[in-house]
Amino acid sequence: MMSADSPLKKPALAAVGRWIRIWLRGWRSEPLVLVSLLPVETVRARLIAGHTSYLRAAFMFGGWGEHRVIGRVGIRRVSLEAVTVGVRNSWRPVMRGHLEPDGTGSRLVGRLGWSPFVRAFSALWLAGVVCVFLVGVIHAAVSAWSGDVGGEVFVPCLVSLGFLAFFVGLTAWGIYAGRRDADYLRSWLTDRVQTADAGIPGYRPWRGETLL
Structure with missing residues (x-):
């Protein structure tokens, strides 16, 4: 029989705790501020040249497994996300922000989440599933108090718990899988905003490439 301090149980509890922390972090967005020596219009032009619009991305094929930055770059707002071609993930982080002057240069200010x-x-x-679970618990408690206890009274509780576990697991996977997309997007934005050579066609330093 496995005791509470079993060496096999500790790694399992640690893994569960790690996934819960990943899931909780996914609900929070993080600030993103990138300072550039380049003026606002130059930075905006580089972002426009490097990204792909949502409409165009929907009709692009090939490049499975590669990263692609898609979104919108407007005069007032910037909304960009890095996607892995061939992978659908609703919980990937999106950078939403704006460009503003900063002396003779500019700043990209936004949040990533x-x-x-x-x-x-x-x-x-999540709120709907929790409400169904609470209603099921109350119904089971009332049935137990009146003496009418049967296995069917616990069905709503078990079903809602199953849906809750599925949702948490799905979103945790989406958050975990989206970390690479977030890292790629940060690197891409940094090079587009701050690197002087980022505007050279075919030069992609965020992929580890260097100039010849």
């Missing part, structure tokens, strides 16, 4: 739609949908879905 889930899109507002994904955050709202996840919160509503």
Whole structure:
């Protein structure tokens, strides 16, 4: 029989705790500020030249497994995300921000996290499952108090717990898989905003490439 301090149980508990921490971090967005010596219009032009619009990305094929930066770069707002071609992940981080002057240069100021739609949908879905679970618990408690206890009274609780575990597991996987996309996007933005050679066609320092 496995005791509470079994050496096999500790790694399992540590793994569960790590996934819970990953899941909780996914709900928070993080600030992103990149300072550039280049003026706002130059930085905006580099972002426009390097990214792919959502509409164009929907009709692009090939490049499976590669990263691609998609989104919108407008005059007032910038919304960009790095996607892995061939992988669908609603919980990948999105950078939402804006460009502003900073002396003779500029700054890209924003936050990196889930899109507002994904955050709202996840919160509503989670709240609905929790409400069903609580209603099931109350119903089971009332049935037990009245003496009418049967296995069927626990079905809503078990079903809602199953949906809750599935949702947490799915979102945790999405958050974990999206970490590479977030790292790629940070590197891409840094080079587009701060690297003087980022505007050279075919030069992609965020992929580890160097000039000949």
